[in-house]
Amino acid sequence: MDLDNWRFRLARHTWRRHPGVRSDDELTFGERSADRLRNGMGSWAFVFGALLFLAGWMVGNRNVGFDPYPFILLNLILSCLAAMQGAILLIAARRSDQISAELADHDYRTNLDAAAMISTIERLTSEIHGKIVKSESEE
Numbered sequence: 001m002d003l004d005n006w007r008f009r010l011a012r013h014t015w016r017r018h019p020g021v022r023s024d025d026e027l028t029f030g031e032r033s034a035d036r037l038r039n040g041m042g043s044w045a046f047v048f049g050a051l052l053f054l055a056g057w058m059v060g061n062r063n064v065g066f067d068p069y070p071f072i073l074l075n076l077i078l079s080c081l082a083a084m085q086g087a088i089l090l091i092a093a094r095r096s097d098q099i100s101a102e103l104a105d106h107d108y109r110t111n112l113d114a115a116a117m118i119s120t121i122e123r124l125t126s127e128i129h130g131k132i133v134k135s136e137s138e139e
Helices: 002-017 028-042 044-060 070-136
Strands: none
Touching: 028 044, 028 070, 044 070
16 A cells, blocks of 8 residues: 555656656746645645734734734734635645646647557558468468
């Protein structure tokens, strides 16, 4: 089971080196940003960082800080963050769809090339078979 888990993790990260998917310098600034934001906001580090920020805000603003309870400014910040996260998640989903489309297109082109090669091999095999049969009949 451990070997299968390792293979899954390896396959999940190798699409970046896949010949059918653009990467690094081939990507636009927006695509690179979407990848970075998706990887950042979709991580446990982000969740724990957000929880630490909220705890720090609440501890630092107990009725004596610049944003006393019920933390109106914090609610505004969290509402804005939630609104932006929705848009960022849509951008990241669109980027994932784009990667899937590039992989599917590469697979399709590879299948077409393989079909052409198979047809050529079938034709050559038929020609060779015909020549063998012809040479056997002449003997």
